[in-house]
Amino acid sequence: MDWSDFPRENVKCTLCGRDKPEVLSIQRGWPVARCGHCGFIYLSSRPVESALEEMYSREYYESADVGYGGYVGNFHKYNSIFTKLFNRRAHDIEPYRGQGRLLEVGCAHGFLLDHLKKRQWKVKGLEVSPLAAKYAIDELGLDVYCGKLEDADYEDDSFDIVLLLDVLEHLHRPFETLKEIGRVLAPEGVLVVQCPWELTHWEERAEAFLKKMKPCTITPDAVPAHLYFFDPDTLEAFMKKGGFSTFKRQSGNYGAIRRHIKPVPVDVGPFYERCARFFYFRMGFQQLLYRSARIIGKGNGLIRYARYEQ
Numbered sequence: 001m002d003w004s005d006f007p008r009e010n011v012k013c014t015l016c017g018r019d020k021p022e023v024l025s026i027q028r029g030w031p032v033a034r035c036g037h038c039g040f041i042y043l044s045s046r047p048v049e050s051a052l053e054e055m056y057s058r059e060y061y062e063s064a065d066v067g068y069g070g071y072v073g074n075f076h077k078y079n080s081i082f083t084k085l086f087n088r089r090a091h092d093i094e095p096y097r098g099q100g101r102l103l104e105v106g107c108a109h110g111f112l113l114d115h116l117k118k119r120q121w122k123v124k125g126l127e128v129s130p131l132a133a134k135y136a137i138d139e140l141g142l143d144v145y146c147g148k149l150e151d152a153d154y155e156d157d158s159f160d161i162v163l164l165l166d167v168l169e170h171l172h173r174p175f176e177t178l179k180e181i182g183r184v185l186a187p188e189g190v191l192v193v194q195c196p197w198e199l200t201h202w203e204e205r206a207e208a209f210l211k212k213m214k215p216c217t218i219t220p221d222a223v224p225a226h227l228y229f230f231d232p233d234t235l236e237a238f239m240k241k242g243g244f245s246t247f248k249r250q251s252g253n254y255g256a257i258r259r260h261i262k263p264v265p266v267d268v269g270p271f272y273e274r275c276a277r278f279f280y281f282r283m284g285f286q287q288l289l290y291r292s293a294r295i296i297g298k299g300n301g302l303i304r305y306a307r308y309e310q
C-alpha cells in the first residue's frame with residue numbers, strides 16, 4: 001500500500017492554532033513539522049480524515065507496515081508478554097475503581113478489556129475497525145460499539161475510568177473526543193492516556209547524533225497514521241487544552257511487544273556498526289537502559305492520569 005497516496009490537507013498547529021510550521025523531515029511523503037510558536041511537532045500536511053478512517057476500517061489491523069499486522073496470532077503466540085503488560089495496567093488502575101465502570105476508546109480486538117472483565121471490571125469498548133470490533137463481540141463476548149465515541153450515545157457520568165491508549169496521536173479532532181470523554185466520565189472519574197514519546201526522546205536523539213543526522217529527523221512510527229509527536233510537555237499542554245488536569249505521570253515502554261516479535265536487525269552497515277548493534281540490541285543493553293529509563297520517568301511511552309475540569 002502506498003501511504004503517500006491519500007488525499008491531503010494542510011493544517012495549522014493543533015496545540016496553539018498558529019500557522020508556523022518548520023519542516024524537520026519528510027517521512028513517506030508527509031512533512032513532520034515543529035510549530036515555530038509553541039514547539040509542538042505534527043504533520044503539517046496530513047491525510048484527510050475520511051481517508052484514514054477508511055484505512056482503519058479495512059487494512060489497519062492486517063498491514064504489518066503501519067498497523068497491527070497479524071495481531072490476533074501474535075496475541076496468542078506471545079500471550080505471556082501481553083498478560084504481564086495487562087496485569088501491570090490492571091494494577092495501575094485499581095486505585096480508581098469507583099463502581100468499576102470502564103470504557104476503552106480504541107479497544108482493538110478487546111484483549112485488554114477481556115482481561116479486565118475477568119478481574120470484575122464492568123467493561124465497554126469502542127473500536128472503528130469492524131474487523132477488530134467483530135472479534136471482540138463474537139469471540140470474546142464483549143460490549144463493543146463499532147464507531148466513534150461521538151456516535152455511541154453514552155449517558156453522562158457513565159464511566160469511572162476511560163482508557164485512551166495509543167489513540168490520541170491518531171485523532172483528527174482530538175479535542176472533540178476529549179470533551180466527549182469528559183462528559184461520559186463520572187465527576188471523580190479518571191482518564192488514562194498513553195502515547196509514544198517520539199523524535200525528542202533520548203534514544204532517538206542519540207541515534208540521530210550517531211548517524212550524523214539533524215535532531216528530530218529519525219523516522220517516527222506509523223506516519224501518516226500518527227498525526228502528532230508528543231513529548232512530556234506538549235502532551236500535558238494538549239490535555240490541558242482538552243479540559244483535563246493531569247495528576248499522575250508514569251513512564252511506559254512503547255513498542256515492547258513489537259520489538260519482541262520483530263527484533264531490530266543487527267546485520268547492517270560496516271563492521272563496527274554491526275558490533276555496536278549486536279551489543280546494544282542483542283546483549284540486553286537496550287533492555288537494561290529501557291528499564292532504568294522507565295524507573296526515572298524517561299521511558300519512550302508517556303502515560304498520564306487526568307481528571308476533567310470543565
Ligand SMILES: [Zn+2]
Nearest residue numbers: 013016035038
Ligand atoms: Zn503551536
